[in-house]
Amino acid sequence: MTQQNITILGSTGSIGQSTIDVVMRHPGRFRVHALSGNLRMAKLAEQAHYTQADCVIVPTDDAAKAFRDAFGLQGKIPEIRVGQDALVQTAADRETDVVMAAIVGVAGLPAALAAAQAGKRVMLANKEALVAAGSIFMEAVRANKAELLPIDSEHNAIFQCLPNVSKALACQTPEASVDRLILTASGGPFRDYPLDGLDAVTPEQACAHPTWAMGEKISVDSATMLNKGLEVIEAHWLFAMPSDRIDVVIHPQSVIHSLVQYHDGSVLAQLGNPDMRTPIAYALGFPERIQAGVAGLDLVALGKLEFDAVEVDRYPCLELAYQALRQGQSSCIALNAANEVAVAAFLAHELPYLKIAQVIEQTLDWECSQSQSRVSDLADVLQRDDAARTFAAAACQTSRDYHRASVNS
Ligand code: NAD
Ligand code: MG
Numbered sequence: 359m360t361q362q363n364i365t366i367l368g369s370t371g372s373i374g375q376s377t378i379d380v381v382m383r384h385p386g387r388f389r390v391h392a393l394s395g396n397l398r399m400a401k402l403a404e405q406a407h408y409t410q411a412d413c414v415i416v417p418t419d420d421a422a423k424a425f426r427d428a429f430g431l432q433g434k435i436p437e438i439r440v441g442q443d444a445l446v447q448t449a450a451d452r453e454t455d456v457v458m459a460a461i462v463g464v465a466g467l468p469a470a471l472a473a474a475q476a477g478k479r480v481m482l483a484n485k486e487a488l489v490a491a492g493s494i495f496m497e498a499v500r501a502n503k504a505e506l507l508p509i510d511s512e513h514n515a516i517f518q519c520l521p522n523v524s525k526a527l528a529c530q531t532p533e534a535s536v537d538r539l540i541l542t543a544s545g546g547p548f549r550d551y552p553l554d555g556l557d558a559v560t561p562e563q564a565c566a567h568p569t570w571a572m573g574e575k576i577s578v579d580s581a582t583m584l585n586k587g588l589e590v591i592e593a594h595w596l597f598a599m600p601s602d603r604i605d606v607v608i609h610p611q612s613v614i615h616s617l618v619q620y621h622d623g624s625v626l627a628q629l630g631n632p633d634m635r636t637p638i639a640y641a642l643g644f645p646e647r648i649q650a651g652v653a654g655l656d657l658v659a660l661g662k663l664e665f666d667a668v669e670v671d672r673y674p675c676l677e678l679a680y681q682a683l684r685q686g687q688s689s690c691i692a693l694n695a696a697n698e699v700a701v702a703a704f705l706a707h708e709l710p711y712l713k714i715a716q717v718i719e720q721t722l723d724w725e726c727s728q729s730q731s732r733v734s735d736l737a738d739v740l741q742r743d744d745a746a747r748t749f750a751a752a753a754c755q756t757s758r759d760y761h762r763a764s765v766n767s
Pocket of ligand 2: 510512
């Protein structure tokens, strides 16, 4: 077997670190070509030493200096590439065989798309890329014969539960024998929290996820369940499934990662401990299965698996995502952009938790009032994303001013 070169975009994050863990278990099979990080240069330097990566991508010249200082004089320093263009170029490098797209947010879209356009095997964790640019992204996969392997645990589970025929690249119609897709959701840290106390919850509480250890943004998204909304949109694009055939069910244990219901009444599920190294290893090894370092399930210790309907009042963001998907690509861009802005404000203690849904709703309303034209390329997506961010930032500011005025009065 020829060794494959991996480029890990967002290597310093939660998914990036899990990817390095799996890759380094298989030295004959994979080697690390490139790593990227945005802020934590000491972490990136440590990873570069450990993996002996050929190159690293950092955001600025200052970050490059910080990386050099952190790397020190021991060992061969990797080539340092700087800026967003370097992310795009490295994702499409001749030396890159496989790209792990694990940058958070629309910031990761240009490089993930470049990997698809260059016909790479794309391991997609960056769900926001597909939410904002679904049709463009899937078309790039098809046109360039890229391989798209979902990393999100729910989509990876569905991928595993589909018959081999529908694992062909980027299908345009749903698999004929499939009735519905069922996404599981843990319900996040506020599943049983008193509804009238939600206005005062803190970022620290929102980030304390009961079953998964993840980055801050996706942790907040899990608390609001906007994450599940993004995943409904992601499933729509990955599996060409209409939104009314994608269901969500609460499953607090996060052991069943998702299910596929077939026309004959059979329901196939994928189970495992909640550890992202399993879907990462599945995508890295596909179609073979390789060691992930994850222990098997102890069913007896688990005892029982529970399921619940989603409480609409607790998770208004989920319905907003279905609404955006029904409305079309521009609304999905606005949904995602507004959420990124609102979550950043919440994490900075500048926006109350319950206002996240409100800012998204206002941005969706605003977007519907804009003149509608086709979103046909990356530039269109980024331009609309930018406009929606500007609107959402103003909505956050208004909410902040109102909050201050009511506290002072
Ligand atoms: P994280 O915050 O832990 O890591 C994000 C990575 O992106 C870091 O390496 C960071 O340096 C980089 N980054 C952030 N902003 C950037 C920018 N503007 N430009 C370039 N790089 C930037 O996030 P995570 O939890 O690892 O999630 C990464 C992606 O994977 C997200 O899209 C998330 O929704 C998805 N995902 C994560 C999990 C999980 O378990 N963590 C599960 C499913 C999907
Ligand atoms: Mg998920």
